[in-house]
Amino acid sequence: MAWRLRLVPEKTNIDFFKIQWVTFGASVAAMLLSLVLIFTMGLNFGIDFRGGTTIRTESTNAVDVGAYRQALQGLDLGDVSITEVFDPSFAENQHVAMIRLSAKEGDESVTPETIAEVEAALQQIDPSISFPAVESVGPKVSQELITSALLAVLAGSAGILFYVWVRFEWQFAVGTVAALIHDVLVTVGIFVLFQIKFDLTIVAALLTILGYSVNDTVVIFDRLRENLAKYKQMPLRDMMNLTANETLSRTIMTATTTFLSLMALFIFGGDVIRGFVFAMLLGVVLGTYSTLYMAKNIVLMLGVDRGDKPKKSVKSDFADVDA
Missing domain, CATH: 1.20.1640.10 (Multidrug efflux transporter AcrB transmembrane domain)
Known part of the structure; x- marks a missing residue:
């Protein structure tokens, strides 16, 4: 056996x-x-529920999430989320990331000055980086x-x-x-x-x-x-x-x-x-x-009413699986 x-x-x-x-x-x-x-x-609450800004980045160099995060550590930011984006339609040298910045306590949104500081910090570690889209989510x-x-x-x-x-x-x-x-x-x-x-x-x-x-x-x-x-x-x-x-x-x-x-x-x-x-x-x-x-x-x-139970019931397909 x-x-x-x-x-x-x-x-x-x-x-x-x-x-x-x-x-x-x-x-x-x-x-x-x-x-x-x-x-x-x-x-x-994260950025989705508190409001904030999403910055889309593109570069000919590979995305280094750790380097991006290190570059932003010196800035006075709220919560930061950095995600590399993968898509079969991207060119071989097209590397995309999404950076999400939450609004700080007391602020309704991320200020344009803060967004400019983020972009400048990222350009220092990757001069080829560009920012094709910046979107904000408000409190409403x-x-x-x-x-x-x-x-x-x-x-x-x-x-x-x-x-x-x-x-x-x-x-x-x-x-x-x-x-x-x-x-x-x-x-x-x-x-x-x-x-x-x-x-x-x-x-x-x-x-x-x-x-x-x-x-x-x-x-x-x-x-x-x-x-x-x-x-x-x-x-x-x-x-x-x-x-x-x-x-x-x-x-x-x-x-x-x-x-x-x-x-x-x-x-x-x-x-x-x-x-x-x-x-x-x-x-x-x-x-x-x-x-x-x-x-x-x-x-x-x-309690369960047991007076009219059917004589035959549907058998489960999963209950007899051995562990």
Whole structure:
């Protein structure tokens, strides 16, 4: 028989409800603490939400992000983001970068004098550099972006609520959305606590977290629906424990492989995507936790109508994957 690596034993009998009030209480406390941090400390908004200026540079020499950053360090600037742009349509000696400058505290925009200083500093290290485009984002546009980002997260959550409600029952939908709110809210709270820059890429990460978390939760709920038809006399709590143990190998395997991939990006991906990847790492950990210890708890509290379960249910394609 071929040897196979297992991340968890083939058969497990873990009682996920043994300390359910401790785990559920910790989740609620983390959500409340995150709300307090958001309203007291506030998010450290990036250029997208604070307003600022984007400078497009072109040069016949290769872009050296480190040299660009070093040249701008002596200037009195706010947050600076430097990104090299790649495009197949560029000529062989056409090297493009985007430099984003945030407005300093108390200023509505980056002044023309500051932009001139930036351009002069970059020309000192690369005389061939040119600045074909300079664009500014004002406070009004930034406020519109904040509103759009919030609406995007709410719309994503509402869509997931409707999908789970239609596919399963309303109790499952409530448990799923509560777990999603937990994942997003605690992730944002950690960003506030450590004052990590929050921009549109983090909003994209939050939307990705919603998709990842609901995928894991739906797999477990799909197996639970099968077991509801199979074990009609088993208490709901015992059935949920059985379901979580049956799908545990799949849950751990998915979380571990995703986490390892994200760690590689976090270490080697560079500063541009580090905030996005960090949010995703938090989402993987929190999503796995909330699936096992929050979504099921809420379904257990609300109860499930077991009087009209179908004799045969749709079999999940993923729940039997070994880890």
